[in-house]
Amino acid sequence: MSNQSKTVAVLGGGTMGSGIATVMARAGHTTILYDVVEQNLQRGIDTVHGFFDRSVKLGKLDADAGEAAKGRVVGSTDLRDLAPSDVVVEAVFEDLGLKKDLFAQLDEIVSDTTLLHTNTSTLSVTGIASGSRLPERVVGTHYCNPAPLMKLVEVADGRHTGSWAHHATVDFLSGLGKTSVITQDRPGFIVNRFLIPWENSCIAALEAGVATKEGIDAAVLGSIGHPMGPFRLLDIVGMDIHQQVATRLYEQLRDPRFFPPPMVERMVAAGDLGRKTGRGFYDYDDTRLFGS
Ligand SMILES: NC(=O)c1ccc[n+]([C@@H]2O[C@H](COP(=O)([O-])OP(=O)(O)OC[C@H]3O[C@@H](n4cnc5c(N)ncnc54)[C@H](O)[C@@H]3O)[C@@H](O)[C@H]2O)c1
Incomplete structure (x- = not known):
């Protein structure tokens, strides 16, 4: 999974969502940034663009690569646009009901093999996964902030996470240039x-x-x-x-x-x-x- 270009959706255009979307676009993935608040979505997109513009200015990226990375990010306020996603990374408010409900809705939109990742900091991955009729494809991936700059991602399986989903997740994170550390589904992870x-x-x-x-x-x-x-x-x-x-x-x-x-x-x-x-x-x- 690691080297192919995927379609990745990021739920929530806030601090973490915009950072994670930047990571995805930088790795060459088509990236859909989804938020229910138009203004927050726009700020998320501006933040992603600002990161690539700054990278070009600092000489870390050439101008064409910067434009290409920006072009890989599209915004949406309609969950149905996420249908082609191979991976969905959830980074909305830290609210169990909200996260469960989004995964339940996504079950009806994305393919059954789409990985559902949650960036929760304090909630149980098992609890969030219980919102999905396919909890085996739900994995906790806790990115460090700022996500584009920090290499570590904590990976926590829920009680029903399938080993295929776990391995595909670690593989995918490695393709992003991230270092996975495996942790149990416990409050605060490591x-x-x-x-x-x-x-x-x-x-x-x-x-x-x-x-x-x-x-x-x-x-x-x-x-x-x-x-x-x-x-x-x-x-x-x-x-x-x-x-x-x-x-x-x-x-x-x-x-x-x-x-x-x-x-x-x-x-x-x-x-x-x-x-x-x-x-x-x-x-x-x-x-x-x-x-x-
Ligand atoms: N801030 C951090 O340092 C940090 C680090 C790691 C993990 N986290 C976790 O990441 C998640 C997001 O945190 P954040 O700091 O980015 O929050 P934030 O408040 O900056 O952003 C949350 C975004 O979610 C959007 N949102 C709310 N309901 C939504 C819905 N139904 N659909 C789509 N978007 C919705 C909001 O409009 C907002 O833009 C939380 O679970 C948090 O615990 C945060």
């Missing part, structure tokens, strides 16, 4: 088990006045070698998403390290969600969802 408590502790340190956000970001860059500091990363993730993921993991794991510090709620209430609203820990003129 990465969020340590990332969320760590991000919370950085926010708590800021709230306690230990240092400025710039200081903490610089300390992380210069010490433990992360590619970006926690506050730059949280601005890409989105504070609403951080709050949701942290709270859900706290509810499931009952470990206080997952509970978001009070500053998170204040920022969400103020609408300071990060890049997507132009203001989070830092201010942004460019509200495309990820960037340089």
